[in-house]
Amino acid sequence: MAVWPGGRCRARNTVDNLRPPDASVRSAPAGEPMTGGATLRPPSPVQFVALAILVPAILVVFALFLGGEYSRVQEARRVARTSAEVTKTALELRAALRQAETAQRGYVLTRNPRFLAPYRPAQRIAEARLARYRTLTGDAAVEEVVAAKFAEMDQVLSLGSAGRWDRAATRIADGEGLALMGRIERLMQAQIDRSDRQTKEAGDRFEARSRSVQRRAWALVAIITVALVLGLAVLWRLRAQRWAAAVAAQDASTRHRAILDSTSDAIVIFNPSGSIEQANAAAFRLLGYRPGELERRDVACILDIAPGEGTFHERVGVREDGIAAPMRVDRTARASDGREVPVDVSLGLMPLPDGLHVVASLRDVSERQAVERMKSDFIATVSHELRTPLTSVIGALGLLRAGSAGELPGPAHNLVAIAENNARRLIRLTNDILDLDKLSSGAMQLEMAEIDLAEVAADTAESYRAAAEARGIRIAVEADDGPLTVSGDRQRLIQAAGNLLSNAIRHTPDGSRITIATRSQDGRALLAISDEGAGVPMEFRDRIFDRFAQAPSDQGGGTGLGLAIVREIVGGHDGSVWYEEAPGGGASFVIALDRVRRVARDRIMLLSEDAKTIARIAAMVEADGAVLEPVSTIAAVEAAARSATPPALFLFDLDLAAERHADLRTWLERDPDLGEVPRAIVSQALAQCEAALPFDVVGWFAKPIDEAAVRSALHESRTRRQRAGGPVILNVEDDRDLGTVMAAAMAGEGELLTAPDLATARRLLKERTPDIVILDLALPDGNGIELLPHLIDADGCPIPVVVHSAQAVSQALVDRAAAVVTKSRTTLPDLRSIVRAIADGRTPES
Incomplete structure (x- = not known):
């Protein structure tokens, strides 16, 4: 079946944690162990990831900062080196110029060529220093003045070389060379001053950055210190919590061990592979093992609860909603000495971090079986010792009343009739007790076959027609057209219907009418017997089907077992029986059985x-x-x-x-x-x-x-056809009038299926998978919560449930349900709106 929009998986609770409203014990979710009443949660990776990212990020930022500072230091060093080289180059250039000038003047004054020897080397040195100076400073003005200076000196030397010494001396004396030299020195001194200022500024900046780096380094040291202190505090806290958790776990383990050892039932815990992991003292006493001898042994050594092949969970019947058959009655456990111990086994699930464990509770039923054997022996004795003499008594009284021993006088005839009537009443009581015991214990085998319930009603009416006509009571049989085919034991169903009809004959006035009617309703076959009597008192209706239950006003001489037998017979057919007031007054008892459906292919x-x-x-x-x-x-x-x-x-x-x-x-x-x-x-x-x-x-x-x-x-x-017809809505409601009104209110919203009890709901769930369930909690045969493990669609998703009840609803059920509405406080249009919202895939407002 396709998942209807309202039936898709919702990320909320599973059915496993749901309990009836009075449940107060809450287990820890799977994978979260309980220690001392607190739930231990696994460490969050977010904090560790954040810390793993934050610490390297801080270090990277600090490294980038240090890299920037290193670059600034290198720049300051470069500026200082450049300034020093400018100063050195300027001084060397000036020295070379002075050396050239001294050689020129010495040559002109002395007219001795030896003085001219340093001139050309000094000129080459000056040119080299001038090129370097130009590269370092980019100053072209000095180059022009130096060129003019050498030009002036070359002219003077040319005059001297031509023998015009006076003219050469006059050129030296006119001050042009001195002026050029002064200009050169001023330009170079200005450049040297600029370099000194740059060096000083770079040094000042370096000092300021050094102080800033020092402050930031201390701040980083403070941050690291604080982080270290906080880390140590967190570590200490974690160690303290771990210690407290260990103490709580040890205390809880001691308590649990004490609980396990103090219980009278044997408890055995199996791990996911089917090996025994733990057992309590009662298990050792029951099976005769010493502590430690059962550990790691397979389940098959003590119990046959997991036959077949496959994993242990598959063999034991573990499903998503729990264990398929949690109660295994009348099983046999094997003791250490080979003897067999009759036990009832109750299975449960215990989720642990290493997997889903199975908990088996074993109860010794040896004494119960002995009591049951005693009861069976007693019933067999009653069957033989009472039925036989009572048959003789009834036969003898019948012969006396018929005149076989001579004509009896009038008073004696009346006494014999009274005795025979009471003897028959006693044998009916004996037969009812025996039948009820067989039905309750399952010893009475039902011969199931497909039968027509309308024929059962007709045969029952015919069997009791003479008894009714003796009091002027008319029995009317009403049946729908067509057969009402059910699967059942014909004779037992006639017995159940006969008990109801006999009960009606006893309690209806003479000359009245009893109706036995059959009809089909919500896929079930109904047999209803209605009379025109006074009905059942209100205070007696809740125990009308109990054994030996008789109304205070009952003067019909019944045994008080007839209705109890009806309940057992109908229950054996997976049906239901109830009382309701007849439309015209009087009592009406209704038997409902599942019809045999012919499924269209x-x-x-x-x-x-x-x-x-x-x-x-x-x-x-x-x-x-x-x-x-x-x-x-x-x-x-x-x-x-x-x-x-x-x-x-x-x-x-x-x-x-x-x-x-x-x-x-x-x-x-x-x-x-x-x-x-x-x-x-x-x-x-x-x-x-x-x-x-x-x-x-x-x-x-x-x-x-x-x-x-x-x-x-x-x-x-099939999915397309189903979606075209709208959602399938299952309404589990025991109040038939309210069910009829709700069916009218839900008209047009989809296909509505109605179940008045748990048995009908389970049957419908086997045939159809609904898209939405409207669930009442108070049902005749149990609590509606019992259906929740079965409300799973074909994809394993929970079916949306609308709880419609007058009872208080537990928080677990509120979390599981799609909506919770209270009877008498929510109108049917509101309920219809909620169902429509779920069908449309919207979140209802309940």
Whole structure:
């Protein structure tokens, strides 16, 4: 079944943690052990990831900061080196100029060529220093002045070399060279001053940055110190919490061990592999083992609760909603000495971090079985010792009353009649006690067969018609048209209906009317017996089906077991019986049994002429609960599409004969009107035909045909039909009048199924998977919460539940339910709105 929009999986609680409203014990979620009443939660990785990111990030930022400071230091050093080199180059240039000037003047004054020897080397040195100076400072003015200075000195030397010494001395004396030299020194001194200022500024900046780095370094040291202190505090806190948790765990373990050892039932805990992990003292006493001897032994050494193959959980019946059969009665446990101990086994689940453990509680039922044997022996004795003499007494009294021993006088005849009547009453009581015991213990075998409940009603009425007519009471039989087929034991159902009819005859006035009617309601067959008596007192109705229960006003002489026997017989048929007031006054008892349903099979129509394809697909669909109808003409397909009951799926085999293949392809390409019926294509050359078809198909079957693909197409077709009809709503409500009103209120919202009790609800859940459940908690045969483990759809998701009850609802049930509404406080239109919101996939406001 497809998940209706309101029935998709919701991330909330599982059914495992739900308990009835009076439950007060809450277990820890799976994977979270309990220690001393507190839940230990696993450490969060977020904190560790954040710390792992934060610490490297701080270090990276600090490293980048240090890198920037290092770059600034390198820049300051570069500025200082440049300034020093500028000063040095300027001084060397000035020295070379002075040396050249001294050589020039010495030569002119002395006219001795030896003085001229340093001139040219000094000029080369000056040119080299001047180029370096230009590179360092970019100052072209000095270069021009130096060039002018050398030009002036070369002119003077040229005059001297020409013998014009006076003219050369005059040029030296006129001060041009001195002025050029002064200008050069001023320019270089200005550059030296600028370099000194830059060096000083760089030094000042370096000092300031050093102080800033020092402050930041101390701040980082403070941060690291604080972080270290906080880390130590957190570590100490974690160690303290771990110590407290260990102490609490040890205390809880001691308490649990004391509880296990103090209980009188044997408790054995099995790990996920089926080995015994722990057992209490009662288990050692019951099975005769010493402590430690059972550990790591397989379950089969003491119990046969996990037969077959597969994992331990599969063999023991562990499901998503718990254990399939948690109570295993009348089992046998094997003791250490080989003796067999009769036990009742109760199984439960205990989620632990290492997996799901199974807890088995073993109760020794040896004494109970001994008591049951004593009771059986007593009943057998009663059966023999009472029935036999009572039969003789009744026979003898009957002969006396008939005059076999002579005519009795009038008073004696009356006394014999009284004695015979009471003897018959006593044997009826004996028979009722024996029947009730057999029914309660399951010793009475029911011979089940398909029978018509209307025939049971007619036969019962005929059996009691003479007794009723003796008092002028008319028995009317009313039945719906058609048979009401149920599965049951004909004689036992006649006995149950006879008890009700006999009860009605005793309590209805003479000359009145008793009606025994059969009808169908909500998929069940009902048999109702109504009288015109005074009815059942209100204070007696809640125990009317108890053993030996008789109303204070009951003067009919009954045994008080008839209705109890009816309840047991009907319960053995998985049915229900209840009392209600008759429409015209009086009492009405109703028996409800499940009808035998004839499930209609899905029809699959296949257009094909290939016998192998037809046989192959027929086997597949029949295995899936459907029936294949092969046809060979397009006209048959069109007729089926227009019929009142079209097929569930059309299959088209495109691999027809060549002369018919073109006609079929042309017909398919026109997108024929086949209604809402899904379609699937069967073809050998699948890829060639897929692009040519204009309509949507639910399956493409390439030959050889895959069974899984056919099953998927059938599932899709069923899903489409179900979605087209709206959601399936299961209303579990014991009040029949309210159920009728709710059915009218929900008209048009989807398909409504009604269950008046748990038994009916379980039966409907086996046949259909609803999309929404409206659940009452107070039901005649139990609490509505018992249905929750069964409210799981085919995909394993919880079915949305709307709790509609007058009882208080536990928080666990509130968390599980889609909505919780209170009777008498919520109107039916509001309830309808909630159901509609769930069906639309919205969150209802309850």
